[in-house]
Amino acid sequence: MAHEARRIQFPPVVSDAVMVVERHLPARAEAFIEVGQPVTPDDPIAHVRRTPPLHRLAVARQIGIDPGDLPGALEVEVGDTIEEGTVLARAGWPIARTFRAPFPGIIGAIDDITGYLTIVGRPSISDITARVRGTIVERSPTGVRIESVAAHVMGAFAIGRECSGPLRIIARQAGDHLDVEAIDEHCRGTLIVGGSGVSAAAVRAARLLGARGIIVGGIDADVLAELLGVRRVDIRDIARGICRIPGDGDPFTLIVVEGFGERAMMQAAFDVLTLHQRHDTFVDVPVPSAGEPGRPRIIIPLAARTAMTRPNAQRAALRQGAVVRLLNPEHLGMQARVRAVPLQPGRSGARVRTALVHLVCDDGSMLTVPQSAIEVIG
Numbered sequence: 119m120a121h122e123a124r125r126i127q128f129p130p131v132v133s134d135a136v137m138v139v140e141r142h143l144p145a146r147a148e149a150f151i152e153v154g155q156p157v158t159p160d161d162p163i164a165h166v167r168r169t170p171p172l173h174r175l176a177v178a179r180q181i182g183i184d185p186g187d188l189p190g191a192l193e194v195e196v197g198d199t200i201e202e203g204t205v206l207a208r209a210g211w212p213i214a215r216t217f218r219a220p221f222p223g224i225i226g227a228i229d230d231i232t233g234y235l236t237i238v239g240r241p242s243i244s245d246i247t248a249r250v251r252g253t254i255v256e257r258s259p260t261g262v263r264i265e266s267v268a269a270h271v272m273g274a275f276a277i278g279r280e281c282s283g284p285l286r287i288i289a290r291q292a293g294d295h296l297d298v299e300a301i302d303e304h305c306r307g308t309l310i311v312g313g314s315g316v317s318a319a320a321v322r323a324a325r326l327l328g329a330r331g332i333i334v335g336g337i338d339a340d341v342l343a344e345l346l347g348v349r350r351v352d353i354r355d356i357a358r359g360i361c362r363i364p365g366d367g368d369p370f371t372l373i374v375v376e377g378f379g380e381r382a383m384m385q386a387a388f389d390v391l392t393l394h395q396r397h398d399t400f401v402d403v404p405v406p407s408a409g410e411p412g413r414p415r416i417i418i419p420l421a422a423r424t425a426m427t428r429p430n431a432q433r434a435a436l437r438q439g440a441v442v443r444l445l446n447p448e449h450l451g452m453q454a455r456v457r458a459v460p461l462q463p464g465r466s467g468a469r470v471r472t473a474l475v476h477l478v479c480d481d482g483s484m485l486t487v488p489q490s491a492i493e494v495i496g
Contacts, residue, residue: 130271130272130384130386130387130443130493130495131270131271131272131384131386131387131390132269132270132390133269133390133393134267134268134269134420135267135268135269135270136265136266136267137265137266137268137270137417138255138263138264138265138266139249139250139252139263139264139265139266139268139400139402139417140261140262140263140264140402140404141163141164141246141248141249141261141262141263141264142260142261142404142405143164143166143246143259143260143261143262144166146166146167146168146169147164147165147166147246148164148165148166148167149163149164149257149258149259149262150162150163150164150165151163151164151248151254151257151262152254152257153254153255153256153257154253154254154255155253155254156252156253156254157248157250157251157252157253157254157264158248158251159247159248159249159250159251159282159398159400159419160247160248161247161248162245162246162247162248163246163247163248163254163262164245164246164262165243165244165245165246166243166244166245166246167241167242167243168241168242168243168244169241170223170238170239170240170241170242171238171239172226172236172237172238172239173221173223173236173237173238173239174234174235174236175206175217175220175234175235175236175237176232176233176234177191177192177206177207177217177233177234177235178191178207178232178233178234179233180215180217181207181208181209181210181215181216181217182209182210182215183209183233184233185229185230185231185232185233186230186231187209188207188228188229188230188233188235189228189230191207191208191209192206192207192228192235193205193206193207193208194206194225195225196225196226196227196228197224197225198224198225199222199223199224200219200222200223200224200225200237201219201222202219202220202221202222203218203219204218204219205217205218205219206218206219206225206235207235219237221237221239222239222240223237223238223239223240224237224238224240225237225238226238248262248264249280249282249400250264250266250268250400250417250419251266251419252264252265252266252267252268252419253265253266266417266419267419267420267421268417268418268419268420269390269393269394269417269418269420270415270416270417270418271375271387271390271391271415271416272375272413272414272415272416272493273333273373273374273375273413273414273415273416274374274375274376274377274413274443274450275356275357275374275377275413275414275450276371276372276373276374276401276403276412276413276414277342277345277346277356277361277362277363277371277372277374278331278362278363278369278370278371278372278403279369279371279403280371280400280401280402280403281309281330281331281369281370281371281400281401281403282309282330282398282399282400282401283307283308283309283329283330283331283398283399284307284308284309284396284397284398284399285308285309285311285391285394285395285396285397285399285418286304286305286308286309286310286311286329286395286396287311287391287392287395288300288305288310288311288312289311289312289313289383289388290313291313291382291388292313292314292335292382292383292384292385292387292388293313293314293335293382293383294312294313294314295312295313295314295315295316295317295380296310296312296313296315296316296317296320296332296334297317297319297320298317298319298320298322298323300320301320301323301324301327301329302327303327305324305327305329306327306328306329307328307329307330308329308330309329309330309331309332309333309399309401310324310329310331310332310333311332311333311334311388311391311392312332312333312334312335312383313334313335313382313383313388314334314335314336314380314381314382314383315334315335315336315337315338315341315379315380315381316332316334316337316341316372317341318341318344318345320332321345321363321370321372322345322365324370325363325365325370326365328368329370330368330370330371331370331371331372331373331401332371332372332373333373333375333391333401333416334372334373334374334375334383335374335375335376335381335382335383335384335388336374336375336376336377336378336379336380336381336382337372337374337378337379338378338379338380339351339378339379342378345363345372346361346362346363346364347364353448353449353450354448356450357446357450359403359405359412371401371403371414373401373414373416375387376443376453377443377444377450377452377453378452379480381453384495384496390418391416391418394418397418397419398418398419399416399417399418400416400417400418400419401414401415401416401417402414402415402417403415413445435494436456436459436475436489436492436494437456437459438456438457438458438459439455439456440455440456440494440496441453441454441455441456441494441495441496442454442455442456442475442477442492442493442494442495443492443493443495444477444487444491444492445491445492445493446487446488446491449485449487449491452479452480453480453495454477454478454479454480454485454492455477455478456475456476456477456478457476457477457478457484458475458476459475459476459489460473460474460475460476464486472488472489472490473488473489473490474486474487474488474489475487475488475489475492477492
């Protein structure tokens with residue numbers, strides 16, 4: 119079942135299907151989940167052991183002694199385990215000057231030349247959760263695959279990292295613009311769903327309030343530049359996944375479904391999202407690889423069923439007049455209409471011979487790209 123689901127080429131919007139979600143694990147992560155085990159979104163599937171920090175403290179200077187006198191003033195030795203507040207050194211008479219540990223750890227080194235003491239912080243262990251409901255179908259040192267019955271919506275690009283939370287539908291229609299007035303306390307901890315676009319003020323307010331992210335149809339390039347703190351948006355940086363919205367607070371992700379500009383969200387996508395108001399949702403933002411952008415995938419796990427359905431939606435045909443979304447880094451987030459589909463392979467730029475498509479962009483300009491660089495959306 120897992121392998122069959124993995125081969126399926128899903129269209130941009132799927133309301134109900136068996137799919138495989140890949141949870142990639144960082145270095146030093148250890149998966150402990152077993153194949154065949156059911157999981158819920160909050161279930162831990164792996165541990166990550168963080169390298170303990172090293173802290174060098176100017177102890178000799180703090181208690182007013184020469185660096186060479188530090189060993190004689192210490193009340194601890196290398197290898198000792200200490201707690202916050204433990205007396206590390208004492209000097210002076212009749213009034214002693216003491217230095218206490220500012221945090222717990224282990225004494226790592228004593229330097230009688232500089233007068234510094236090194237404390238090794240305690241290692242930390244954090245959990246990686248499943249993020250979706252389903253069944254573990256594969257485990258490896260680099261990741262875990264979870265088979266889930268879910269709905270999904272593919273986006274054009276995202277600013278930020280993977281995130282999760284319940285959907286909070288604000289837009290009443292797919293063409294509604296999301297303004298700051300719509301952001302309130304009910305948005306805290308949620309994934310906000312707008313319509314055609316969003317203002318910079320609304321994004322800032324949502325992040326300040328503690329929302330996990332915003333899902334919209336499009337975003338004006340000038341608005342995005344303002345949010346990123348740059349003069350002009352570099353589409354290549356977005357494709358490489360290195361852009362982040364600066365600001366205090368928890369991580370925040372902006373998910374753009376259609377592309378640049380004030381674009382109403384595809385009706386099918388909007389319908390799927392609004393159908394699942396308040397449902398826990400996972401936004402997967404893969405790491406870009408081999409020149410391909412890491413397109414966001416909005417995954418809404420559905421209730422378990424006795425008979426799991428298979429996707430019956432097929433990818434729209436590539437034909438003259440079809441509306442497509444461009445996926446290559448140079449044109450990420452743009453939409454165009456198919457002018458012609460050549461029967462014979464050709465070259466686009468310096469590429470090898472491949473299947474091409476001729477496009478007409480929104481501004482009337484002509485573009486020829488490989489068919490692998492587009493996605494038919496209408």
